[in-house]
Amino acid sequence: MSNNAVILAGGQGKRMKTNKPKALCNVIGEPMLEWVLTACENAGLDEICVVKGYESAQIDEFLAARASKAEITSVMQAERLGTGHAVMQAKEFLEANSDGNTLVLCGDAPFIDADTINGALELHKSRDCGVTVVTSRVEDPSGYGRIIRNENGISGIVEHKDCNPMQLAITEVNSGCYWFKTADLLEVLFEIKPENAQGEYYLTDCIELIISKGKTADAYISGNPNVALGANDRRGLLMLNDIARSEIIGKWLDEGIEFCCTDGVSIGNSVKIGQGTVIHSGVILRGNTSIGENCVIGNNCIIENTQVGNGVELNNVQAYESVIEDDVKIGPYVQLRPNSHIKKGAKIGDFVEIKNSTIGEYTAVAHLTYIGDSDVGANVNFGCGVVTVNYNGDKKFRTVIEDNAFIGCNTNLVAPVRIGRGAYTAAGSTITRDVPADALAIERTKAEIKEGYAARKLKNRTEKFEKQVRNSDNNEG
Template identity: 60%
Template sequence: MSRKTCAIILAGGQGKRMKSDLPKPMFKVLDMPMLDWVTRACEEAGVTDICVVTGFNNEVIEKHLDGRYHTVFQPERMGTGHAVMMALDWLGERGDSDVLILNGDAPFIDRDTILGAHALHSEKGNAVTVITSEIDDPTGYGRILRTADGISGIVEEKDATAEQKKIREINSGAYWFDTEKLIYALGEIKPNNSQGEYYLTDSVYVLISAGFRADAYISSNSDAVLGANDRKGLLLLNNTARFAIIDRLMDEGVEFTCTDGVAIGRDVKVGRGTVILQGVILRGNTVIGENCVIGPNCLVENCEVGDGTALNSVQAFDSVIEDNVKIGPFVQIRPGSRICTGVKIGDFVEVKNSVIGKNTAVSHLTYVGDSDVGSGVNFGCGTVTSNYDGEKKYRTVIGDDAFIGCNTNLVAPVRIGNGAYTGAGSTITKDVPDGALAVERGQEKIIEGYGARKLKGRIEKNRKG
């Protein structure tokens, strides 16, 4: 970019039809607030000097931004022009720049559109460049009135003639301005409308009337104009983003057998040859390797998954799952875990902050927490690592090739040696040497006839039933 640049993002909207106390720009599209989509687009385009105009429930946005950008407060919502006026002092310090105006609830503005519009803005020496889009049904949008050299204005639908309503090029609500000329225009616009509001679109007319040049840049991204005024619109945004990512991944060699319930975040990476089944949610910075099968019904967040791994009804968070692992169904992998190559984890297992070594089998109904497990270990059904004594958490260490019998309780801190064996039903509180067998059971006592007496009434009832 030839000149300094900055951006103002309008994020003061309440969104009454959302029926929520949350500011509209904070509603999420694919688990990320719409405002973050917009700020990210700015930063990807190299526009990092950003001012966010807050309004309704501004504390929520202030807390979310956490000082990353300058903010100004709009105490009354009196139109888009009024919102920009709140940043006049900030603009005054940037008079030698071009300023980008964006809406915080229009998440699909993109880097290429921002850069392309600014290139036109600079090349033509424009006072204002309106970012536009051509859509099949422009109903409800302001139409762009083009001339042989630029534009002559924007006409709203209610004011458009029948011929003007046929125009398919519409205003996205995003603009590049020469900052000094924007400051001039803001001083000239008046609230001469039924709403008594200051419209930013009026600044375009002010600049044209003053003899400055105005033009429009047609974005190739027709979704750049999309926003949400209610929950139905928000659903549309989510589906638009969702299918855009699915389409891209299919082009990259990822297979989808069904897209029902599939939601993949924009930062997720999926290797070719991987199959995504229904009900799969991939979030955050998740990376899925090649030739995996993910699903059905999985939630994976901020995880690294290796090649050839199969996850079935798994929830996994902030963990690493290596190559050729098979997990599920009904398994939770909690943060801080590493599941090494060749591991098999069966139904109703939870792993937390643990390393599970290569080719280990944790077949079913087991909890492994705060543990370091070697390779080739076999866990019997119902094993529990008792890692918490009510005050502190301790680690369990299990050596290579150990065999943990069914219903074993491993009371940490404890170490099970290489090739060691624990008898079913044991509660192990002391270290077990390599190759040893540990059995800890109470003495079995048999009382003849007790069951017959105790269960007599129940047995008779069952027989009658």
């Protein structure tokens, strides 16, 4: 018996005023659909079907790009005719899993969590329910459907606009998330009718039909107070971001992470942080990022899809899809572009850019340097202003620098080139061929001085400047 999910992600979200599906709008740097998929995967669901609609190609692209734990398929909802109609599009998926249970949830309600999913499933199975509604108790239930309970579970859901005064006082609300016994859902799904002002098929009508057939319906109250929250416009989306940001920082505070100041701090839902680490203001951690123990993540760092070891110090660093090993010190004003690997004990100073390169153990790249498409050994020293010239306008080539080499200030290493173990390049050299181990490479053109050339070359510029000075003096007089 399988437990699977159908995620409704076909909405346009017109009030978002965006050309992408509503479910792909971001909360803390990740699409709301990613939050929902992650919760389903963390709950151990076997298969997931995403119902797409508006700008469906963007949903396809998103699903193709992510690494999934569960088997994920998608179906198209060509017309947006309500939640019930959306689930109808997953008919074949439901029929293939008719012996199990199906979770139906919204791709734009990001705060569903694995504990809620599994807690509701446990109740669903223990009571042999045809349907179990995930609910939440809220202080202000305005706009939400109210849960009507009876001695056997629930008797239905009443939309806010249809509530009588007694029902308006109910604070238990529908989250829009449901566990169905899949066979029971299929039995009633195509019986629902669009008998409402909107002319839409409401999934909530399935609950009344299941109850009318004598099957049990119940509701699971989530301990997550935000489980029902979604967003219909940019103000609502900002509110979700604020809530997520606060909740995640609170979680890490409870884990003993020190925050010097939370101004501008944003930590993604999938980020991991080790004990003893200190986070300063303006730090953004997102994607599949992990920070080790006893690190200092200094002001204004942006770390995305990057693995950071223990005892690392970062200051004004931007790092993307890279690896930083233990005891590395980087910054300020450093960019690590994708596929950079900084090995143990290395030091990267100010105004350095590294791309698609490995920097060996205890190597020092002090400042004002670009290293691209390079393999650098251990204990290498880079002087100021070094550039690995990796691109000739047509193709890119790699530079290899072996252990213990010393690269002098303002050296250009024109790839493909290899600097041997312990070799030394003289300051100001442009190295165009391999340098043997322990050798000194000096590659400079012979100095040529042409007397009077500059005076002739710069005559017009100098005269223009002198004229400006004279005019300025006259104006002041």
